[in-house]
Amino acid sequence: MRLRWIFCSAILLSQLLSAQPDEGNNPASSQLLGYSSQNSQQQKDWEKRFRDGIVPDNIRENMRRLSARPHNVGSPYEKDNAEWILSKFKEYGFDARIETFSVLFPTPKERVVELLEPTKFVAKLQEPALPDDPTSNQAAEQLPTYNAYSIDGDITAPLVYVNYGNREDYDRLDRLGVSVKGAIVIARYGGGWRGIKPKVAGEHGAIGCIIYSDPKDDGYYNGEDYPSGGWRPRLGVQRGSVMDTDYPGDPLTPGIGATADAKRLAIKDAKTITKIPVLPISYADATPLLSALKGAVVPEEWRGGLPITYHVGPGPAKVHLKVSSNWDMKPIYDVIATLHGSDDGQWVVRGNHFDAWVNGADDPISGQSALLEEARMLGELHRQGWKPKRTIIYCAWDGEEPGLLGSVEWVEAHVDELKKHAIAYINSDSNERGFVSADGTQDLQSFISDVAKDVQDPETKMSVFQRSHLNKIAKAKNAEERKDLRGRKDLVVEALGDGSDFTAFQDYAGISTLNVEFGDEDDGTQYHSIYDDFYWYTHFVDTDFVYGRALAQTIGMGIMRLADADLIPIDYSPQAEAISKYETELEKLLKDKQDEFAERNLELQEGVFKATNDPRRPILPPPTEAVPPYMNFAPMKNAIDLLKKSSEHYSKVLSKWREQGSPALPAEKVGVINADLLRVPRLFLNEKGLPERPWFKNQIYAPGAYTGYGAKPVAAVREYMDEKKWKEADAQVPQVAQVIENVAAGISKAADDLESAVGQKQ
Amino acid sequence: MRLRWIFCSAILLSQLLSAQPDEGNNPASSQLLGYSSQNSQQQKDWEKRFRDGIVPDNIRENMRRLSARPHNVGSPYEKDNAEWILSKFKEYGFDARIETFSVLFPTPKERVVELLEPTKFVAKLQEPALPDDPTSNQAAEQLPTYNAYSIDGDITAPLVYVNYGNREDYDRLDRLGVSVKGAIVIARYGGGWRGIKPKVAGEHGAIGCIIYSDPKDDGYYNGEDYPSGGWRPRLGVQRGSVMDTDYPGDPLTPGIGATADAKRLAIKDAKTITKIPVLPISYADATPLLSALKGAVVPEEWRGGLPITYHVGPGPAKVHLKVSSNWDMKPIYDVIATLHGSDDGQWVVRGNHFDAWVNGADDPISGQSALLEEARMLGELHRQGWKPKRTIIYCAWDGEEPGLLGSVEWVEAHVDELKKHAIAYINSDSNERGFVSADGTQDLQSFISDVAKDVQDPETKMSVFQRSHLNKIAKAKNAEERKDLRGRKDLVVEALGDGSDFTAFQDYAGISTLNVEFGDEDDGTQYHSIYDDFYWYTHFVDTDFVYGRALAQTIGMGIMRLADADLIPIDYSPQAEAISKYETELEKLLKDKQDEFAERNLELQEGVFKATNDPRRPILPPPTEAVPPYMNFAPMKNAIDLLKKSSEHYSKVLSKWREQGSPALPAEKVGVINADLLRVPRLFLNEKGLPERPWFKNQIYAPGAYTGYGAKPVAAVREYMDEKKWKEADAQVPQVAQVIENVAAGISKAADDLESAVGQKQ
Secondary structure, three states: OHHHHHHHHHHHHHHHHHOOOOOOOOHHHHOOOOOOHHHHHHHHHHHHHHHHHOOHHHHHHHHHHHOOOOOOOOOHHHHHHHHHHHHHHHHHOOEEEEEEEEEEEEEEEEEEEEEEEOOOEEOOOOOOOOOOOOOOOOHHHOOOOOEEOOOOEEEEEEEEEOOOOOHHHHHHHHHOOOOOOOOEEEEEOOOOOOOHHHHHHHHOOOOEEEEEOOHHHHOOOOOOEOOOOOEOOOOOOOOEEOOOOOOOOOOOOOOOOOOOOOOOOOHHHOOOOOOOOEEEEOHHHHHHHHHOEOOOEOOHHHOOOOOOOOEOOOOEOEEEEEEEEEEEEEEEEEEEEEEOOOEEEEEEEEEEEOOOOOOOHHHHHHHHHHHHHHHHHHHHHHHHOOOOOEEEEEEEEOOHHHHOHHHHHHHHHHHHHHHHHEEEEEEOOOOOOEEEEEEEOHHHHHHHHHHHHOOEOOOOOOEHHHHHHHHHHHHOOOHHHHHHHHOOOOOOOOOOOOOOOOHHHHHHOOOOEEEEEEEEOOOOOOOOOOOOOHHHHHHHOOOOOHHHHHHHHHHHHHHHHHHHOOOOOOOOHHHHHHHHHHHHHHHHHHHHHHHHHHHHHHHHHHOHHHHHOEOOEOOOOOOOOOOOOOOOOHHHHHHHHHHHHHHHHHHHHHHHHHHOOOOOOOHHHHHHHHHHHHHHHHHHEOOOOOOOOOOOOEOOOOEOOOOOOOEOOOHHHHHHHHOOOHHHHHHHHHHHHHHHHHHHHHHHHHHHHHHHHHHHOO | OHHHHHHHHHHHHHHHHHOOOOOOOOHHHHOOOOOOHHHHHHHHHHHHHHHHHOOHHHHHHHHHHHOOOOOOOOOHHHHHHHHHHHHHHHHHOOEEEEEEEEEEEEEEEEEEEEEEEOOOEEOOOOOOOOOOOOOOOOHHHOOOOOEEOOOOEEEEEEEEEOOOOOHHHHHHHHHOOOOOOOOEEEEEOOOOOOOHHHHHHHHOOOOEEEEEOOHHHHOOOOOOEOOOOOEOOOOOOOOEEOOOOOOOOOOOOOOOOOOOOOOOOOHHHOOOOOOOOEEEEOHHHHHHHHHOEOOOEOOHHHOOOOOOOOEOOOOEOEEEEEEEEEEEEEEEEEEEEEEOOOEEEEEEEEEEEOOOOOOOHHHHHHHHHHHHHHHHHHHHHHHHOOOOOEEEEEEEEOOHHHHOHHHHHHHHHHHHHHHHHEEEEEEOOOOOOEEEEEEEOHHHHHHHHHHHHOOEOOOOOOEHHHHHHHHHHHHOOOHHHHHHHHOOOOOOOOOOOOOOOOHHHHHHOOOOEEEEEEEEOOOOOOOOOOOOOHHHHHHHOOOOOHHHHHHHHHHHHHHHHHHHOOOOOOOOHHHHHHHHHHHHHHHHHHHHHHHHHHHHHHHHHHOHHHHHOEOOEOOOOOOOOOOOOOOOOHHHHHHHHHHHHHHHHHHHHHHHHHHOOOOOOOHHHHHHHHHHHHHHHHHHEOOOOOOOOOOOOEOOOOEOOOOOOOEOOOHHHHHHHHOOOHHHHHHHHHHHHHHHHHHHHHHHHHHHHHHHHHHHOO
16 A cells, blocks of 8 residues: 555665664774774774763863853953963863963943933943842943944934844835935844944944844743843843954954064054944843834834834934943963874864853853863873874963954964964854754864764764754755755764854964854853853753763864874865855856846836835835846866865775775875875965955855855855956956865875875785 | 846846736727627726716715714614615615524623733723724723624633644644643634634633734734824724634524524524634733743744743633623624616626624725725716616625624525526625735636726726736745746636635635725724724725725726626636646645655654754654555546636637627527526535535635635545545545536536537628
């Protein structure tokens, strides 16, 4: 009977499929990638000892100590923490030191948001202490609510609501006939990085920007608010940097380390300070402002969770916004701890920042606490006799919150050494409960997937790989995506944009990078608030620190595996696949734009916009758009073909070696191959950088100038396309293709060298 | 250059396309469907006089009079209105009378909603008078807020929030591990007909049901609330019937007219009274109840616009719900007005109800006022010498709000005459601003599209057809839909479900039906509230009654064109296309369910639900589902092939006649063809009715038993599929196929007879 047949075949298929990703006893993990058989078993024993040695309560105690007081850049407790971290690394047996840089870090002097018309209201701009929460009353040490690197200003103007304040939101405003010229905009947090909001507002003529946390995105709409639940309360405010996206790091020293004697720009010449003043506010402060707006009711997607009708304005709400800062230089303290390998020529780098906006239990201490527990256990194994092949460098970064200051200045100061020695950088930051993700460069995709198969998820007891893999199947948009996922044996490593300390490693120094974290089972967020503290974290997030343990196990084991492998455990096929996908996306983007504009122009001709216009709520027709011309992607496609061939070649030889049982390879050959492998990620760089952002050297991986957090793979081409500069985009294709060809050639050399080594063993 | 070429070709294409639907001077309207050339021009002259004669201010004055006081079924002002309408029809020259039926109509005696735990709160259950609104203070005549045909009850139980209270919402509750057994459910209005909410709640073991208007669906989320704006205020309540879906009309007389001497069921045997007590409340009354719920936070799609975290429950909120009614018999007064044609053998029927829940300016007086203006102008033309061929019957229905009482009882009482004489029924109800829609049976699609091309939209000055057509292009989901629309010269007539007085005509008597209205440019709604009154309507809806005029022009002209045509102006090809689409939908539904259940079972096997389960917010896996077997749609497909052939045949002969210049056809032939055409819609009936709802005779068009308003074409098959009763669904296919074959044969005869008539003229 048909029915039974379908049902049974579904079961069979599922058994086949569920057998694929497995829990630690598959051939992939029984023969570690890049390891000779001899070293593989020994490595696994050390790794098991490592995993078993990670203690959740240690992570808890690290967090308790580090988040006990506010510790922003330049604060007394930040220095105290740096010294404590230093002492810990030393205690664990690392060769540790503090590297100091001097950076521009503005702190608030004056902050005013007040409604002048049609009624009066003065915003509190203050998060109150809560009786339940023992560190929320440390007002004397708390940085006030503000957006760092806002220019000073004192303005009065009508208010306009701009949704998330992205570029497409201003297209909607145009159609509503609303201009922000001379206005103060109010944008809600979310929908991209906060620094984009004043940037785009300024580009459209606004003279000030207020950002608030809407309860729909970040409050009671999602769950009970703090302290009944974990979600942001009515007076909670998200602090944060609004530094522009030209380059990260100290605004005064782009491209060089901000050492004491570094040559500095004048503040007025620093491109990354905003053009208009910005302040963040709570939704309790935002409600009177938003309620005082008239004009068109906002489009449905723009509506938040406040019990009001959201209007666009402009006015009658008239707002006074005043911001001024102490534009001081502050020291930052990077703690750099080295565990020397038997060969100091190759480095594995691991980092997490430790500065926070206030107490920062989640951001960043949840990650920093796990990092320290990793370091403790590596030290412990070292004492037990484990000796890494490669040198391991643990970094506790200062100054991430203002703009990745600690990591960027350190990478800029050490870029030559790093390029010469670093085989990979693994980053973490905030850590929560749920599913593992590992994003970055896909040459590490097979490697990190194998690692994730060896870590147990604390809630489900399946591997963290398996849990994440099945979650992706659950979230897949359609049958095609599910089919693709079911054919996979690895995690999909997505491209990184910006938002933590990996940026300089990947985008500036061309180092293979991963950012690893657990998350997606939120009980709320107090992101960049005084309430992101130990009390909140231990009541609403990873309360028993088992996900802290999982993070330490995943990354620490990853560091060990990178450090000890005979061959750097890299496989290029997933990266070739990813780059090929990025190219396909570019072609699709062009096609979509051609279709969109042709359709729009047709509708303009047909009178569709005239027909759908409601005279009581008029919407202007969009402008006619020139349909984009065809572009020549052939150079990239040809280069990608070469990349695929060389990657497949390398993968094939690697498999051959494994099929042979991974016998030890001749040492001098291994040295040559590892030198090849070390060099490949550097080939992604083009020293001219991206056409509009020369600091960003990587031609494949980059954040978007108008997304901030979001990645824009192949940004040189894609961002011109976003700007509808088709000719300029077209001109970038051959340059990107050249980079891909260089990478393909680098991989090809590695494959040839490996083939020769493996051949010798037959 | 490519770019220019694409752009130019878009313009050319658009010019071609925009030339298709045009503004009154196309061949279609220059030679009216079903008209000889001789009659066509004369008809157009009369129609123009009709259109020009419709006066918005008359519609305003009709509304002022009819909505001046509350006029629900059985109220003094309802009788007064009936008599006034009667006098108007007589004044216009119609042969008018009142037909009275006696129906069960419960009105509230006791109503209590109170929160007992964890805090106390007594719901107001009262819409307050507003100083601005001069009729909102007629409390003595206003029906209290209630749901008619709720069973009496007095219960106390924990509360559970069930979203819209549809069947799929209970599947979600199952996965949250929440049962409503023994509970009172609180559902928000929307997502389907209100009567479904207590029905489904009762089926799941709930003992009471509260329905409230959430501001997200119906309040400040959408725009300012009344009286600042048009949207429902915090204490506004939607009254309404919750009669079960077994059959419409008087609960005591299914299938027969509720005349004085009709045989009646005992109230306890009436299947359409709810099984559990129900009351509607405002969101001001709902807020304390919803705020008192704990348990899981609701799924994102379930969240409304109140400034709270929505929880599912059950409890700790404990609620007391008490409802009792006066179960009285009430008279209803249908006003039936006839304008005799030169041939009384064929009737064109037009209706709109005039009863309301309270003052009902929008629902239904906006439609009723336009209907009366149509009748005035038809009378005026009649005095000027226009004499319709067919008899025109204008109906002002009483008792629509409780359950289509007036129209259903009248149709049941007159079903034999109607089947013998009625060629079409055109309904309207509430009328607002915006886009015309005409839904019903697609044999009238070409006809009503032609009519809509001859009516000017008051806002855009394009034809109402063109505006609606372009709006559909704007709203189309994808390029394929847009392409299909651009290839069309007609409006798409969608299938009707339930919700106004067309039901008995289409579903019980097998009469070709249209429901015509303007809408979709809402400035709010006060649906079934005391605020749906003249003040509100004239401030926030069709303030200058130009859409009342457009409605009267469209329908009145449609009535004239139906009445005067030589051949009943029907074309079957759009109907064959629609029925074919319904069959395709059934196949797709089956395929989708097969895929869905196979995927679900596979995910159960893979452990996807285990992987995605958050132990702090546990979600149970869904049950394994047997994958549906294949069904045999061949009989329907074969029948539809016959239907398409016969329809194409009829359309072709019709075109041939038109190509000949539409010479007059021999009268005796015309009589035979019209008799054929009159009979065809009756062939959709199967006297056994739908398998689970025997009152519904139409085998293609029906409302859903679990949608109410929503249509379920081919319900006999589709509803069994919805119930996962695949075998029963399969068994219905041949019966539906037989009906389609009968229709095909009927059309085939008409085509042959027309061919013979047209052939004679050559």
